[in-house]
Amino acid sequence: MVYFTGANNAADIAFKNQRMPTSGKPAYQLDINKLGVTVTSNFDEPAFNAIQTLFQLIRIDTNKQMQIPFAKIFDHARFDYRGMHLDVARHFFPVSFIKKYIDYLAAYKFNTFHWHLTDDQGWRIDIKKYPELTKTGAWRNGSIVGRYPGKGNDNKPYGGFYTEAEIKEVVQYAKERYINVIPEIEMPGHSSAAIAAYRWLSCFPEKPTEIPANMISHNSIDEQKNGRIKLVQETWGVFDDVFCAGKDSTFKFLEDVIDEVTELFPSKYFHLGADECPKTHWKICPACQKRMRDNNLKDEHELQSWFVQRIEKYLNSKGKTMIGWDEILEGGLAPKAVVMSWRGEAGGIEAAKQKHAVIMTPGNPVYFDHSQSKNEDSVTIGGYNPIEAVYDYEPIPKELNADEGKYILGAQANMWSEYLAYPSKVEYMLFPRIVALSEVLWSPKEKRDWKDFERRLPGVFERLDKEKINYSKAYYDLVATVLPTENYQGILFDLKSKNPNETIFVHGGDNVFPYTSPLVINKSQTINATLGDNKSQLWQKFVFNKATGKKINIITEPSKSYPGNGAFTLVDGIQNEKGLAKSSEFLGFSGTNLDATIDLGKNMDVSNITLHVLKMEGSWIYLPGQVEVTYIPYHDPAGISPDIPIEMVTATINPNEDLNKIEIKKEKLCRYIHLVAKNYGSIPAGKPGAGNPAWLFVDEIEVH
Ligand code: ACM
Ligand code: ZN
Secondary structure, three states: OEEEOOHHHOOOEEEEEOOOOOOOOOOEEEEEEOOEEEEEEOOHHHHHHHHHHHHHHOEEOOOOOEEEOOEEEEEOOOOOEEEEEEEOOOOOOOHHHHHHHHHHHHHOOOOEEEEEOEEOOEEOEOOOOOOHHHHOOOEEOOOEOOOOOOOOEOOOOEEOOEOHHHHHHHHHHHHOOOOEEEEEEEEOOOOHHHHHHOHHHEOOOOOOOOOOOOOOOHHHHHHHHOOOOOOOOOOOOOOOOOEOOOOHHHHHHHHHHHHHHHHHOOOOEEEEEOOOOOOHHHHHOHHHHHHHHHOOOOOHHHHHHHHHHHHHHHHHHOOOEEEEEHHHHOOOOOOOOEEEEOOOOHHHHHHHHOOOOEEEOOHHHHEOOOEOOOOOOOOOOOOEOOHHHHHOOOOOOOOOOHHHHOOEEEEEEEOOOOOOOOHHHHHHHHOOHHHHHHHHHHOOHHHOOHHHHHHHHHHHHHHHHHOOOOOOOHHHOOEEEEEEOOOOOOEEEEEEOOOOOOOEEEEEOOEEEEOOOOEEEOOOEEEEEEEOOOOEEEEEEEOOOOOOOOEEEEOOOOOOOOOEOEHHHHHOOOOOOOHHHHHHHOEEEEOOOEEEEEEEEEEEEEEEEEEEEEOEHHHOEOOOOEEEEEEEOOOOOOOOOOOOOOEEEEEEOOOOOOOOEEEEEEEEEEEEEEEEEEOOOEOOOOOOOOOOEOEEEEEEEEEO
């Protein structure tokens, strides 16, 4: 140990510049021994990284002495691109917090800050040539309350923006920490705020902004009555009113904006968004349709591609490389574009195969706006990306060969701020997952070891405590797993915690007992469990019926983003009550059907089958178009059972009904129930996400 005891006896830190055996890639060596600390590196950036490592090693002992263990560390990053994103449009964060965020990135050796500056709910960067962008576009009259679709509007004006001077200050601050700042200016979709400022950017300048009646603020209702028809959005989602691709004035505007933005950001990358752009307006806009005819574009996806390629050319002419979300693959990739793969890994895989550079940011597991805990009590957008999944993430998909894998520049976690209204919530979502992602980006694949990371996590938490950072303690959560029993009679409820010092207690009425082994549940009941003195707690309600705990098979796998607990999710006795806030209770199918067969174990009298579903059209989740149930009796080979025919019942679902259960009634003796819920199909025009495959969300099949 080196003891730093104050000025009289301070150890030296020496910096040496020297070639490293990394073929010119930044690398450092950190030597800590009785002579002091030596940092050897080939560039300044890795020397800075070495100091971050040094900070991580510091411990304060019980005598308040600073201790650093002797060490010899040679280190260089596995990936060149190590990014964190922050959305400042849905909620705005002041410069003081942006700097703090950059400090966090630097501390964990990230080198890129992706600043999502514009969206439907606010334009956050001052543009001299278009002052209304911030005068008007940076402010909304209110925001929805709670989780989308929410409980009305808070009617509180909300907004903010960064001045040119502030942007420069942030960029300089980041540079001093070896962090490159990439600006994102969203186009052609997510553009409501710009359109609110300059309505001629819309295909239909005279068409009022649509905000659903139960989500709009009082002020906005009044303003629209008084003729201010284009509004900054007050709710979350995807909106049809987008930049017109037909009018040249749109491109003049965007080029002017790019001119000013590129002046402020020295980054060679410029992010133009290009995700989630509905084609609804383009399909009926005369200017957009003329543009398609003039350029022989066969559909609106090709129009989007044409739009993106036109902007790319402009960016290239200014020496910039364009980044876009993976929708830029649709209709043809712009020649030099870098693809940010967010809808899973497929876009990244396809782009790499097309020899385009890729940054991996798949929703699962690196959307840091998703929950870290299954018992999450704060509102999040849903999903479940625990630290284990982040640590386990491999940025180079196995579908790529070694050559194609070289196109993966690195990875990034995204921090969308719909449900992050305050800096402390951003910290909570960031920590400790950023620490896991840092190792994904730095460590060689074969050196990554979850057990070793776990051993070091308490040290990470200690440092976060010391720095008074608000972080999630979900790692220590009481975690429940529900499993079938071996004989399909009931359910096993397994409880675990990684907190070694605490006992788990199960509470049943007045009875409290320490948990020792999985509980067998074979009737409807609610289990309440706590970890130690309420460090973590959970309730689980089970509702039993003839299908609960029975054997079930499904043919089509659900989406990787909503895999639930496999097919068993549908017969686990857990009925969803909190919608997407408990998304792990669902199986989600994007464009595909649920095709399930339940084995009741023997012929049983059945009269009612109930399929539990979710309908949330704003989130692209639709009722199934049709549900088909086939009743299959078991014919005993010994010929004891009567010869009962197989029968099928089909129910067509009215998509306009607000259902969360679909009941099929029929009296029947049968052993197997084959249930097919047909996906709604393509989202209809005029609805959010029009043209995309609808989601089908199911959480339980009840048999009575
Ligand atoms: C995105 O999450 N819409 C890129
Ligand atoms: Zn148009």
